[in-house]
Amino acid sequence: MIHPHIEGLLDRVDSKFSLVTLASYRARQINSYFNQLGEGLGHMIPPQVSSVARKPLSIAFEEIAADKIVKIERLPFDELDELEAEAAAIFGEASENGIALDDESSDSDAE
Structure with a gap:
């Protein structure tokens, strides 16, 4: 039974x-996190729920069910243009x- x-x-x-897309993407991230644990890199996000499941896909489903992982909609290219x-x-x-819009010019004006 799926839980x-x-x-x-x-x-x-x-x-x-x-x-399926969201869960598989997150499961790959979780798998990468577990694989790099001993290396000290620390650039992957750990599981966001405490789980008894051992498989990354099951953990990903539990994160989605707990609203810890949400889908981000991308804008179509015409809207980006x-x-x-x-x-x-x-x-x-x-x-x-x-009017200067970059931070560098505002820093030099303050001096």
């Missing part, structure tokens, strides 16, 4: 494909008006 139940997991994502154009327009207006 947590599949119905509860499907409530947290929009499709079975999204659930629009946002980039808006940012370029704002940056262009600011530079025409003599």
Whole structure:
């Protein structure tokens, strides 16, 4: 029997494909975390729930059921292009008006 139940997991994502993708991606991260434990690297995120399960996929499902792992929606490329154009327009207006948008110029002005 699968624990947590599949119905509860499907409530947290929009499709079975999204659930499989999210769980498999997180299971790979958990597997990498366990494999690098003795090396002292510490760049992987540990499991976010305490679990008796030993398999990374089971741990990933438990994390999703506990709302510790959520799916992040990516913007389509056309929306990214629009946002980039808006940012370029704002940056262009600011530079025409003599407003500096980077931190380096504000640091030198303070001195």
